[in-house]
Amino acid sequence: MNELNQQQFVEEEGMTLQELFKIVWLNRFIIILITLWVMVLGIVYTYVVVTPTYKAETSLIVQVDFESSDVSEQSALYIASNLIATYEEFVVSNLVLNSVIDDIDNLPEGYTKNSLQNSISISSSSSTLILYISVENESPELAIEIANILVSNSIDIADDDENGYLFLQDKLKVIDQAEEANLSSPNKMLNIVISVLLGGIIALGFVFVKELFNNKYQSATEMEKHLGVKVIAAVPGTIKERKLVE
Amino acid sequence: MEFFEYRNVVIEDPNSPESEAYRKLELNIRMSNVDKPIRVIQCTSATPQDGKTTTAINLAAVYAEKGKKVIIVDFDLRRPKIQRAFHKSNDVGLYDFVVDDKDYHDLILHDQSGIDILLSGHRLSYPHIVLQSKKIQDMINELRKEYDFVVVDTPPVLSVTDALIISKIVDGVIYVAAYNQTKKDNAKAGLDQLTENGANIIGAVLANIDVRKSHGVYGYYYYSNYPSKEKD
Numbered sequence: 424m425n426e427l428n429q430q431q432f433v434e435e436e437g438m439t440l441q442e443l444f445k446i447v448w449l450n451r452f453i454i455i456l457i458t459l460w461v462m463v464l465g466i467v468y469t470y471v472v473v474t475p476t477y478k479a480e481t482s483l484i485v486q487v488d489f490e491s492s493d494v495s496e497q498s499a500l501y502i503a504s505n506l507i508a509t510y511e512e513f514v515v516s517n518l519v520l521n522s523v524i525d526d527i528d529n530l531p532e533g534y535t536k537n538s539l540q541n542s543i544s545i546s547s548s549s550s551t552l553i554l555y556i557s558v559e560n561e562s563p564e565l566a567i568e569i570a571n572i573l574v575s576n577s578i579d580i581a582d583d584d585e586n587g588y589l590f591l592q593d594k595l596k597v598i599d600q601a602e603e604a605n606l607s608s609p610n611k612m613l614n615i616v617i618s619v620l621l622g623g624i625i626a627l628g629f630v631f632v633k634e635l636f637n638n639k640y641q642s643a644t645e646m647e648k649h650l651g652v653k654v655i656a657a658v659p660g661t662i663k664e665r666k667l668v669e
Numbered sequence: 670m671e672f673f674e675y676r677n678v679v680i681e682d683p684n685s686p687e688s689e690a691y692r693k694l695e696l697n698i699r700m701s702n703v704d705k706p707i708r709v710i711q712c713t714s715a716t717p718q719d720g721k722t723t724t725a726i727n728l729a730a731v732y733a734e735k736g737k738k739v740i741i742v743d744f745d746l747r748r749p750k751i752q753r754a755f756h757k758s759n760d761v762g763l764y765d766f767v768v769d770d771k772d773y774h775d776l777i778l779h780d781q782s783g784i785d786i787l788l789s790g791h792r793l794s795y796p797h798i799v800l801q802s803k804k805i806q807d808m809i810n811e812l813r814k815e816y817d818f819v820v821v822d823t824p825p826v827l828s829v830t831d832a833l834i835i836s837k838i839v840d841g842v843i844y845v846a847a848y849n850q851t852k853k854d855n856a857k858a859g860l861d862q863l864t865e866n867g868a869n870i871i872g873a874v875l876a877n878i879d880v881r882k883s884h885g886v887y888g889y890y891y892y893s894n895y896p897s898k899e900k901d
Contacts, residue, residue: 449882638853640846641882643875649853650860652844655701655872656694658720659686659880660848 450630457626458619465618469609477563478607479570482555482598483578485510503552506594510554511545513591514577522576527568531561542566543573553598563604570601675723675754679730680782686880691727694874695735698728698841701871707840709809709819710871711744713832714845715859716825716852720876722750724845725822726784733783737817740777740785742809744835745824746796749789755780762790766808767799773808785816800834809838826859836868843871848878 447454485506489499513519520536542559556574560566574597581591640646643657678687698707712725725741732739743751743762752759757778765771778786793799812819821839823832836842842863846856863870 639849640851640853640856640875641849643878646846646856646873646875650844650846650856650873652860652870653697653872654875655697655843656690656724656874657878658690658694658724658874658876660877 446630446634447627450633453630454623454626457629458622461622461625462615462618465614465621468618469611469614473609474561475606476559476561476608477566477604478557478559479563479566479601479604480555480557480599481570481574481601482553483574484596484598485552485554485594486596487594500552503594504549506590507547507552507554510577510581510591510595511547513581513588514545514556514573515540515543519573519577519580522580523569523573526572526576527565529565531565539569542569558601559607560604566604567601675726675750677726677730677754677782679727679734683734688727688731691724691731694724694728694843695731698843698871701841707869707871708817709813709821709839709841711821711823711832711835711839711842711868712845713823713836713842713859713863714825714847714851715827715855717748717828719825719847719851720845720874721825722754722822724843724874724876725820726751726754728843729784729818729820730782732818732820738785738815739783739818739820740787740812740816741820741822742787742812743789743822744800744831745822746789746793746799746831747824747829751786751822752788755782755784755786757786757788759788759790762788763799763805764790764793766790767793767802767804773811797830797834800831806838826862827855833862833866833868836863836866839869841869841871844873845876846873847876849882850877 485503487494487499487502487506489496492499494502517536520539524530524534524536524539544557544559545554546557547554556570558566558570558573560569578595578597580586581588581595582593584592640649643654647654678685679691682688698710701707710728712721712728714721722745729739729741741751743749745751746763749759749762751757755778757780761776761778763773763776765776766773773787776787776790778788780786799805809819819839821835823835826832844856844860844863860870860873
Protein backbone atom coordinates (compact mmCIF):
# COMPACT_ATOMS: atom_id res chain seq x y z
CA MET A 424 0.00 0.00 0.00
CA ASN A 425 2.77 2.40 0.94
CA GLU A 426 4.63 1.53 -2.17
CA LEU A 427 1.53 2.27 -4.18
CA ASN A 428 1.03 5.63 -2.54
CA GLN A 429 4.60 6.73 -3.02
CA GLN A 430 4.47 5.75 -6.62
CA GLN A 431 1.40 7.84 -7.16
CA PHE A 432 2.74 10.90 -5.41
CA VAL A 433 5.92 10.80 -7.42
CA GLU A 434 3.89 10.70 -10.58
CA GLU A 435 1.74 13.56 -9.42
CA GLU A 436 4.68 15.94 -9.27
CA GLY A 437 5.70 17.74 -12.43
CA MET A 438 2.89 16.21 -14.39
CA THR A 439 1.32 19.41 -15.63
CA LEU A 440 3.52 20.13 -18.61
CA GLN A 441 3.76 16.48 -19.48
CA GLU A 442 0.00 16.20 -19.26
CA LEU A 443 -0.37 19.23 -21.45
CA PHE A 444 1.73 17.72 -24.18
CA LYS A 445 -0.04 14.44 -23.74
CA ILE A 446 -3.40 16.12 -24.27
CA VAL A 447 -2.11 17.82 -27.40
CA TRP A 448 -0.60 14.61 -28.70
CA LEU A 449 -3.70 12.54 -28.08
CA ASN A 450 -5.88 15.10 -29.79
CA ARG A 451 -3.50 15.75 -32.64
CA PHE A 452 -5.97 14.61 -35.28
CA ILE A 453 -8.67 16.94 -34.02
CA ILE A 454 -6.15 19.77 -33.90
CA ILE A 455 -4.97 19.11 -37.43
CA LEU A 456 -8.53 18.77 -38.68
CA ILE A 457 -9.70 22.04 -37.11
CA THR A 458 -6.59 23.84 -38.32
CA LEU A 459 -7.15 22.59 -41.85
CA TRP A 460 -10.79 23.61 -41.74
CA VAL A 461 -9.99 27.13 -40.62
CA MET A 462 -7.26 27.30 -43.25
CA VAL A 463 -9.72 26.26 -45.95
CA LEU A 464 -12.14 28.90 -44.69
CA GLY A 465 -9.32 31.44 -44.81
CA ILE A 466 -8.46 30.44 -48.38
CA VAL A 467 -12.10 30.61 -49.47
CA TYR A 468 -12.43 33.98 -47.79
CA THR A 469 -9.27 35.29 -49.40
CA TYR A 470 -9.90 34.04 -52.91
CA VAL A 471 -13.68 34.05 -53.17
CA VAL A 472 -15.34 36.30 -50.64
CA VAL A 473 -13.06 39.31 -50.43
CA THR A 474 -13.14 41.81 -53.30
CA PRO A 475 -9.57 42.74 -54.11
CA THR A 476 -8.60 46.38 -53.71
CA TYR A 477 -5.87 48.25 -55.51
CA LYS A 478 -3.66 51.00 -54.29
CA ALA A 479 -2.34 53.93 -56.28
CA GLU A 480 0.35 56.15 -54.83
CA THR A 481 1.41 59.67 -55.60
CA SER A 482 3.96 61.84 -53.93
CA LEU A 483 4.42 65.55 -53.54
CA ILE A 484 6.86 67.88 -51.95
CA VAL A 485 6.16 70.81 -49.68
CA GLN A 486 8.62 73.56 -50.32
CA VAL A 487 8.99 77.26 -49.59
CA ASP A 488 10.47 79.39 -52.31
CA PHE A 489 13.43 81.00 -50.59
CA GLU A 490 14.91 82.50 -53.72
CA SER A 491 12.11 84.90 -54.49
CA SER A 492 11.29 85.71 -50.89
CA ASP A 493 13.54 87.03 -48.20
CA VAL A 494 13.63 83.93 -46.03
CA SER A 495 16.82 82.04 -45.62
CA GLU A 496 17.24 78.51 -46.90
CA GLN A 497 17.28 77.26 -43.36
CA SER A 498 14.05 79.03 -42.49
CA ALA A 499 12.42 77.80 -45.68
CA LEU A 500 13.27 74.25 -44.77
CA TYR A 501 11.91 74.80 -41.30
CA ILE A 502 8.68 76.36 -42.51
CA ALA A 503 8.13 73.63 -45.10
CA SER A 504 8.57 70.84 -42.62
CA ASN A 505 6.08 72.50 -40.36
CA LEU A 506 3.60 72.75 -43.18
CA ILE A 507 3.53 69.01 -43.81
CA ALA A 508 1.11 68.34 -40.97
CA THR A 509 -1.11 71.16 -42.16
CA TYR A 510 -1.23 69.74 -45.65
CA GLU A 511 -2.03 66.29 -44.31
CA GLU A 512 -5.18 67.70 -42.75
CA PHE A 513 -5.88 69.95 -45.70
CA VAL A 514 -5.92 67.14 -48.25
CA VAL A 515 -8.69 65.32 -46.42
CA SER A 516 -10.72 68.43 -45.72
CA ASN A 517 -14.29 68.50 -46.94
CA LEU A 518 -13.42 71.20 -49.43
CA VAL A 519 -10.86 69.05 -51.21
CA LEU A 520 -12.77 65.81 -50.95
CA ASN A 521 -15.95 67.35 -52.33
CA SER A 522 -14.04 68.80 -55.22
CA VAL A 523 -12.64 65.32 -55.99
CA ILE A 524 -16.10 63.76 -55.92
CA ASP A 525 -17.41 66.51 -58.18
CA ASP A 526 -14.60 66.03 -60.67
CA ILE A 527 -14.85 62.27 -61.08
CA ASP A 528 -17.83 61.07 -63.06
CA ASN A 529 -17.52 57.33 -62.92
CA LEU A 530 -17.59 56.86 -59.16
CA PRO A 531 -19.52 53.78 -58.09
CA GLU A 532 -22.96 54.19 -56.62
CA GLY A 533 -23.00 54.87 -52.92
CA TYR A 534 -19.48 56.24 -52.97
CA THR A 535 -19.55 59.02 -50.42
CA LYS A 536 -17.13 61.51 -49.03
CA ASN A 537 -16.63 59.18 -46.11
CA SER A 538 -15.64 56.26 -48.26
CA LEU A 539 -13.25 58.53 -50.08
CA GLN A 540 -11.76 59.71 -46.83
CA ASN A 541 -11.35 56.13 -45.64
CA SER A 542 -9.58 55.13 -48.81
CA ILE A 543 -6.91 57.78 -48.48
CA SER A 544 -3.76 57.20 -46.50
CA ILE A 545 -1.01 59.71 -46.12
CA SER A 546 2.47 59.02 -44.96
CA SER A 547 5.51 61.13 -44.48
CA SER A 548 8.77 60.80 -42.72
CA SER A 549 9.92 63.41 -40.29
CA SER A 550 13.24 64.03 -41.99
CA THR A 551 11.91 64.75 -45.47
CA LEU A 552 9.54 67.20 -47.06
CA ILE A 553 7.95 64.55 -49.20
CA LEU A 554 4.44 63.26 -48.66
CA TYR A 555 3.09 60.03 -50.03
CA ILE A 556 -0.61 59.89 -50.68
CA SER A 557 -2.16 56.58 -51.55
CA VAL A 558 -5.70 55.79 -52.52
CA GLU A 559 -7.32 52.39 -52.41
CA ASN A 560 -10.13 51.31 -54.62
CA GLU A 561 -11.66 48.13 -55.98
CA SER A 562 -10.90 49.40 -59.46
CA PRO A 563 -7.25 50.06 -60.21
CA GLU A 564 -8.10 52.73 -62.79
CA LEU A 565 -10.30 54.58 -60.36
CA ALA A 566 -7.63 54.40 -57.67
CA ILE A 567 -5.16 56.08 -60.02
CA GLU A 568 -7.67 58.69 -61.09
CA ILE A 569 -8.72 59.55 -57.57
CA ALA A 570 -5.13 59.81 -56.36
CA ASN A 571 -4.10 62.13 -59.15
CA ILE A 572 -7.20 64.31 -58.96
CA LEU A 573 -6.96 64.47 -55.18
CA VAL A 574 -3.42 65.79 -55.34
CA SER A 575 -3.97 68.16 -58.22
CA ASN A 576 -7.21 69.50 -56.76
CA SER A 577 -5.63 70.06 -53.37
CA ILE A 578 -2.78 71.98 -55.00
CA ASP A 579 -5.20 73.99 -57.13
CA ILE A 580 -7.34 74.88 -54.15
CA ALA A 581 -4.29 75.85 -52.10
CA ASP A 582 -2.83 77.89 -54.89
CA ASP A 583 -6.06 79.71 -55.69
CA ASP A 584 -5.66 83.34 -54.69
CA GLU A 585 -9.34 83.67 -53.96
CA ASN A 586 -9.23 81.03 -51.31
CA GLY A 587 -6.41 82.75 -49.51
CA TYR A 588 -4.74 79.75 -47.97
CA LEU A 589 -1.57 81.71 -47.66
CA PHE A 590 0.44 79.18 -45.79
CA LEU A 591 -0.01 76.50 -48.41
CA GLN A 592 -0.14 78.74 -51.45
CA ASP A 593 2.51 77.94 -54.05
CA LYS A 594 4.24 75.59 -51.70
CA LEU A 595 3.11 72.22 -53.07
CA LYS A 596 4.56 70.42 -56.03
CA VAL A 597 3.80 66.96 -57.36
CA ILE A 598 6.73 64.60 -57.61
CA ASP A 599 5.19 61.40 -58.91
CA GLN A 600 1.84 61.03 -60.52
CA ALA A 601 -0.01 57.81 -59.84
CA GLU A 602 0.52 55.64 -62.87
CA GLU A 603 -0.27 52.16 -61.76
CA ALA A 604 -2.25 50.60 -58.98
CA ASN A 605 -1.05 47.52 -57.19
CA LEU A 606 -3.07 44.88 -55.47
CA SER A 607 -3.15 45.91 -51.84
CA SER A 608 -5.58 43.51 -50.33
CA PRO A 609 -6.15 40.73 -49.71
CA ASN A 610 -2.62 39.79 -48.84
CA LYS A 611 -3.07 36.15 -49.78
CA MET A 612 -0.01 34.71 -48.10
CA LEU A 613 -0.62 36.65 -44.91
CA ASN A 614 -4.26 35.64 -44.83
CA ILE A 615 -3.36 31.98 -45.19
CA VAL A 616 -0.69 32.21 -42.51
CA ILE A 617 -3.13 33.97 -40.21
CA SER A 618 -5.85 31.40 -40.85
CA VAL A 619 -3.43 28.57 -40.07
CA LEU A 620 -2.35 30.25 -36.85
CA LEU A 621 -5.93 31.07 -35.94
CA GLY A 622 -6.98 27.50 -36.72
CA GLY A 623 -4.22 26.20 -34.48
CA ILE A 624 -5.25 28.47 -31.64
CA ILE A 625 -8.92 27.57 -31.99
CA ALA A 626 -8.06 23.87 -32.15
CA LEU A 627 -5.86 24.02 -29.06
CA GLY A 628 -8.51 26.04 -27.23
CA PHE A 629 -11.16 23.54 -28.21
CA VAL A 630 -9.08 20.59 -27.08
CA PHE A 631 -8.18 22.15 -23.75
CA VAL A 632 -11.76 23.20 -23.05
CA LYS A 633 -12.88 19.70 -24.00
CA GLU A 634 -10.38 18.25 -21.52
CA LEU A 635 -11.42 20.77 -18.90
CA PHE A 636 -15.05 19.79 -19.14
CA ASN A 637 -14.31 16.09 -19.42
CA ASN A 638 -16.27 14.69 -16.51
CA LYS A 639 -14.90 11.18 -16.79
CA TYR A 640 -11.92 9.65 -15.08
CA GLN A 641 -8.79 9.80 -17.18
CA SER A 642 -6.40 8.38 -14.64
CA ALA A 643 -6.22 6.61 -11.34
CA THR A 644 -4.69 9.71 -9.77
CA GLU A 645 -7.58 11.81 -10.95
CA MET A 646 -10.07 9.31 -9.57
CA GLU A 647 -8.24 9.18 -6.25
CA LYS A 648 -8.24 12.96 -5.94
CA HIS A 649 -11.89 13.27 -6.88
CA LEU A 650 -13.34 10.47 -4.79
CA GLY A 651 -11.00 10.81 -1.86
CA VAL A 652 -10.63 7.03 -1.80
CA LYS A 653 -7.51 5.03 -2.50
CA VAL A 654 -7.44 3.48 -5.91
CA ILE A 655 -6.26 -0.02 -5.11
CA ALA A 656 -6.16 -1.30 -8.67
CA ALA A 657 -5.87 0.24 -12.09
CA VAL A 658 -6.87 -2.38 -14.60
CA PRO A 659 -5.91 -2.00 -18.25
CA GLY A 660 -8.66 -2.47 -20.82
CA THR A 661 -10.56 -5.63 -20.09
CA ILE A 662 -14.16 -4.63 -20.56
CA LYS A 663 -13.38 -3.27 -23.98
CA GLU A 664 -12.06 -6.62 -25.03
CA ARG A 665 -15.26 -8.38 -24.11
CA LYS A 666 -16.68 -9.87 -27.18
CA LEU A 667 -20.22 -9.19 -28.14
CA VAL A 668 -22.09 -12.48 -28.18
CA GLU A 669 -25.56 -13.39 -29.39
CA MET B 670 -30.46 -7.69 -26.89
CA GLU B 671 -26.74 -7.31 -26.56
CA PHE B 672 -24.73 -9.46 -24.27
CA PHE B 673 -21.10 -9.12 -23.44
CA GLU B 674 -18.88 -12.00 -22.71
CA TYR B 675 -16.97 -11.42 -19.53
CA ARG B 676 -13.31 -12.22 -19.71
CA ASN B 677 -11.67 -13.78 -16.75
CA VAL B 678 -8.15 -12.75 -17.62
CA VAL B 679 -6.67 -14.23 -14.47
CA ILE B 680 -7.69 -17.66 -15.72
CA GLU B 681 -7.42 -17.13 -19.47
CA ASP B 682 -4.25 -15.09 -19.58
CA PRO B 683 -2.45 -15.34 -16.24
CA ASN B 684 0.66 -13.44 -17.33
CA SER B 685 -1.16 -10.45 -18.73
CA PRO B 686 -0.89 -6.97 -17.21
CA GLU B 687 -4.61 -7.18 -16.50
CA SER B 688 -4.15 -10.26 -14.34
CA GLU B 689 -1.34 -8.55 -12.48
CA ALA B 690 -3.64 -5.63 -11.79
CA TYR B 691 -6.16 -7.99 -10.21
CA ARG B 692 -3.42 -9.63 -8.16
CA LYS B 693 -2.46 -6.21 -6.96
CA LEU B 694 -6.09 -5.62 -6.06
CA GLU B 695 -6.09 -8.78 -3.97
CA LEU B 696 -2.84 -7.72 -2.31
CA ASN B 697 -4.20 -4.30 -1.50
CA ILE B 698 -7.40 -5.72 -0.05
CA ARG B 699 -5.30 -8.00 2.14
CA MET B 700 -3.03 -5.14 3.19
CA SER B 701 -5.86 -2.74 3.89
CA ASN B 702 -6.72 -4.50 7.09
CA VAL B 703 -4.12 -6.90 8.36
CA ASP B 704 -5.55 -7.49 11.81
CA LYS B 705 -9.11 -8.12 10.74
CA PRO B 706 -8.97 -9.71 7.31
CA ILE B 707 -11.65 -8.70 4.88
CA ARG B 708 -13.31 -11.85 3.67
CA VAL B 709 -16.71 -10.87 2.37
CA ILE B 710 -16.12 -8.44 -0.45
CA GLN B 711 -18.74 -6.57 -2.41
CA CYS B 712 -18.06 -5.26 -5.89
CA THR B 713 -20.21 -2.36 -6.93
CA SER B 714 -20.17 0.81 -8.98
CA ALA B 715 -22.27 3.89 -9.54
CA THR B 716 -23.66 3.05 -12.94
CA PRO B 717 -24.10 -0.08 -15.08
CA GLN B 718 -21.32 -1.48 -17.25
CA ASP B 719 -18.52 0.01 -15.19
CA GLY B 720 -16.81 -3.32 -14.68
CA LYS B 721 -18.27 -4.67 -11.43
CA THR B 722 -18.83 -8.19 -12.62
CA THR B 723 -15.48 -8.36 -14.41
CA THR B 724 -13.75 -7.18 -11.25
CA ALA B 725 -15.70 -9.68 -9.13
CA ILE B 726 -14.92 -12.73 -11.25
CA ASN B 727 -11.27 -11.82 -11.67
CA LEU B 728 -10.83 -11.17 -7.98
CA ALA B 729 -12.43 -14.54 -7.24
CA ALA B 730 -10.06 -16.11 -9.76
CA VAL B 731 -7.06 -14.58 -7.97
CA TYR B 732 -8.25 -16.16 -4.71
CA ALA B 733 -8.75 -19.48 -6.44
CA GLU B 734 -5.32 -19.19 -7.99
CA LYS B 735 -3.85 -18.72 -4.53
CA GLY B 736 -5.56 -21.91 -3.44
CA LYS B 737 -8.15 -20.15 -1.31
CA LYS B 738 -11.67 -21.43 -1.03
CA VAL B 739 -13.74 -18.78 -2.68
CA ILE B 740 -17.38 -18.38 -3.64
CA ILE B 741 -18.90 -15.74 -5.82
CA VAL B 742 -22.47 -14.78 -5.03
CA ASP B 743 -24.65 -13.00 -7.57
CA PHE B 744 -26.72 -10.53 -5.62
CA ASP B 745 -27.60 -8.61 -8.75
CA LEU B 746 -31.07 -10.11 -8.67
CA ARG B 747 -32.40 -7.76 -11.30
CA ARG B 748 -29.83 -8.28 -14.02
CA PRO B 749 -27.77 -11.30 -13.04
CA LYS B 750 -24.59 -11.75 -15.04
CA ILE B 751 -22.34 -14.18 -13.23
CA GLN B 752 -23.84 -17.14 -15.11
CA ARG B 753 -22.70 -15.55 -18.36
CA ALA B 754 -19.22 -15.01 -17.03
CA PHE B 755 -18.91 -18.70 -16.15
CA HIS B 756 -21.02 -20.01 -19.01
CA LYS B 757 -23.62 -21.57 -16.73
CA SER B 758 -27.37 -21.55 -17.01
CA ASN B 759 -29.18 -19.59 -14.39
CA ASP B 760 -31.60 -22.36 -13.41
CA VAL B 761 -30.87 -22.74 -9.76
CA GLY B 762 -29.81 -20.17 -7.28
CA LEU B 763 -30.95 -17.77 -4.61
CA TYR B 764 -34.56 -17.95 -5.80
CA ASP B 765 -34.75 -21.59 -4.77
CA PHE B 766 -33.09 -20.78 -1.48
CA VAL B 767 -35.43 -17.90 -0.66
CA VAL B 768 -38.71 -19.13 -2.12
CA ASP B 769 -38.45 -22.90 -2.01
CA ASP B 770 -36.35 -22.96 1.13
CA LYS B 771 -33.78 -25.28 -0.37
CA ASP B 772 -30.41 -25.80 1.25
CA TYR B 773 -28.08 -23.34 -0.41
CA HIS B 774 -25.28 -25.90 -0.39
CA ASP B 775 -27.19 -27.80 -3.05
CA LEU B 776 -27.50 -24.67 -5.16
CA ILE B 777 -23.80 -23.88 -5.29
CA LEU B 778 -22.12 -24.67 -8.59
CA HIS B 779 -18.52 -25.79 -8.61
CA ASP B 780 -16.62 -24.33 -11.52
CA GLN B 781 -13.55 -26.09 -12.84
CA SER B 782 -11.52 -22.97 -12.08
CA GLY B 783 -11.96 -23.77 -8.42
CA ILE B 784 -14.43 -20.98 -7.86
CA ASP B 785 -17.77 -21.84 -6.33
CA ILE B 786 -20.74 -19.96 -7.67
CA LEU B 787 -24.11 -19.11 -6.20
CA LEU B 788 -26.30 -17.71 -8.95
CA SER B 789 -29.50 -15.73 -8.59
CA GLY B 790 -31.75 -18.31 -10.20
CA HIS B 791 -35.21 -17.32 -11.30
CA ARG B 792 -36.28 -13.74 -10.95
CA LEU B 793 -37.31 -12.66 -7.47
CA SER B 794 -40.12 -10.13 -7.18
CA TYR B 795 -38.83 -7.88 -4.43
CA PRO B 796 -35.05 -8.04 -4.46
CA HIS B 797 -34.54 -5.25 -1.94
CA ILE B 798 -36.82 -6.95 0.59
CA VAL B 799 -35.21 -10.31 -0.01
CA LEU B 800 -31.75 -8.84 0.46
CA GLN B 801 -32.70 -7.29 3.76
CA SER B 802 -34.05 -10.55 5.11
CA LYS B 803 -32.42 -12.33 7.98
CA LYS B 804 -32.27 -15.42 5.84
CA ILE B 805 -29.81 -13.81 3.47
CA GLN B 806 -27.78 -12.39 6.32
CA ASP B 807 -27.57 -15.77 7.96
CA MET B 808 -26.55 -17.34 4.68
CA ILE B 809 -23.72 -14.84 4.29
CA ASN B 810 -22.58 -15.53 7.83
CA GLU B 811 -22.59 -19.25 7.12
CA LEU B 812 -20.64 -18.72 3.90
CA ARG B 813 -18.14 -16.65 5.83
CA LYS B 814 -17.48 -19.67 8.00
CA GLU B 815 -17.30 -22.11 5.13
CA TYR B 816 -15.20 -20.12 2.70
CA ASP B 817 -11.97 -18.16 2.90
CA PHE B 818 -13.43 -15.44 0.73
CA VAL B 819 -16.89 -14.49 -0.44
CA VAL B 820 -17.08 -12.18 -3.44
CA VAL B 821 -20.45 -10.52 -3.94
CA ASP B 822 -21.62 -8.95 -7.18
CA THR B 823 -24.33 -6.31 -6.82
CA PRO B 824 -26.31 -3.88 -8.96
CA PRO B 825 -25.08 -0.32 -9.44
CA VAL B 826 -25.55 1.98 -6.47
CA LEU B 827 -27.37 4.74 -8.31
CA SER B 828 -29.86 2.43 -10.01
CA VAL B 829 -31.36 0.60 -7.03
CA THR B 830 -30.91 0.38 -3.27
CA ASP B 831 -29.76 -3.25 -3.38
CA ALA B 832 -26.09 -2.41 -3.30
CA LEU B 833 -26.55 -0.21 -0.23
CA ILE B 834 -28.44 -2.96 1.59
CA ILE B 835 -25.75 -5.50 0.85
CA SER B 836 -22.97 -3.11 1.81
CA LYS B 837 -24.11 -3.48 5.41
CA ILE B 838 -23.65 -7.22 5.55
CA VAL B 839 -20.26 -7.42 3.85
CA ASP B 840 -16.82 -6.74 5.30
CA GLY B 841 -15.81 -4.25 2.67
CA VAL B 842 -16.78 -2.70 -0.61
CA ILE B 843 -14.70 -2.33 -3.76
CA TYR B 844 -15.94 0.63 -5.72
CA VAL B 845 -15.45 0.25 -9.45
CA ALA B 846 -15.43 2.99 -12.07
CA ALA B 847 -14.63 2.66 -15.74
CA TYR B 848 -11.94 4.70 -17.39
CA ASN B 849 -13.30 7.45 -19.63
CA GLN B 850 -16.82 6.19 -19.12
CA THR B 851 -18.06 6.62 -15.57
CA LYS B 852 -19.10 10.19 -14.96
CA LYS B 853 -17.30 11.77 -12.05
CA ASP B 854 -20.47 13.19 -10.53
CA ASN B 855 -22.15 9.81 -10.65
CA ALA B 856 -19.17 8.06 -9.12
CA LYS B 857 -19.04 10.63 -6.34
CA ALA B 858 -22.78 10.45 -5.69
CA GLY B 859 -22.70 6.66 -5.54
CA LEU B 860 -19.74 6.65 -3.19
CA ASP B 861 -21.41 9.22 -0.95
CA GLN B 862 -24.50 7.02 -0.71
CA LEU B 863 -22.36 4.07 0.29
CA THR B 864 -20.42 5.97 2.93
CA GLU B 865 -23.60 7.54 4.31
CA ASN B 866 -24.90 4.01 4.71
CA GLY B 867 -21.85 3.15 6.72
CA ALA B 868 -20.23 0.93 4.13
CA ASN B 869 -16.58 0.06 4.62
CA ILE B 870 -14.97 1.21 1.39
CA ILE B 871 -11.78 -0.80 0.91
CA GLY B 872 -10.81 1.19 -2.13
CA ALA B 873 -11.62 2.04 -5.67
CA VAL B 874 -10.80 0.28 -8.91
CA LEU B 875 -10.37 2.07 -12.19
CA ALA B 876 -11.23 -0.46 -14.85
CA ASN B 877 -10.75 -0.63 -18.57
CA ILE B 878 -7.90 1.85 -18.73
CA ASP B 879 -6.64 2.65 -22.17
CA VAL B 880 -2.97 2.54 -21.29
CA ARG B 881 -1.89 4.45 -24.35
CA LYS B 882 -4.10 7.36 -23.42
CA SER B 883 -4.30 7.45 -19.68
CA HIS B 884 -1.87 9.66 -17.84
CA GLY B 885 -0.35 8.25 -14.73
CA VAL B 886 -0.70 4.51 -15.04
CA TYR B 887 2.48 3.76 -16.95
CA GLY B 888 4.07 2.67 -13.74
CA TYR B 889 1.51 -0.01 -13.11
CA TYR B 890 1.56 -1.17 -16.65
CA TYR B 891 5.30 -1.30 -16.82
CA TYR B 892 5.74 -3.20 -13.62
CA SER B 893 2.92 -5.54 -14.36
CA ASN B 894 4.61 -6.46 -17.60
CA TYR B 895 7.32 -8.43 -15.86
CA PRO B 896 6.71 -11.94 -17.03
CA SER B 897 8.81 -13.67 -14.43
CA LYS B 898 6.45 -12.95 -11.56
CA GLU B 899 5.38 -16.44 -10.71
CA LYS B 900 2.75 -16.96 -8.08
CA ASP B 901 3.08 -19.60 -5.46
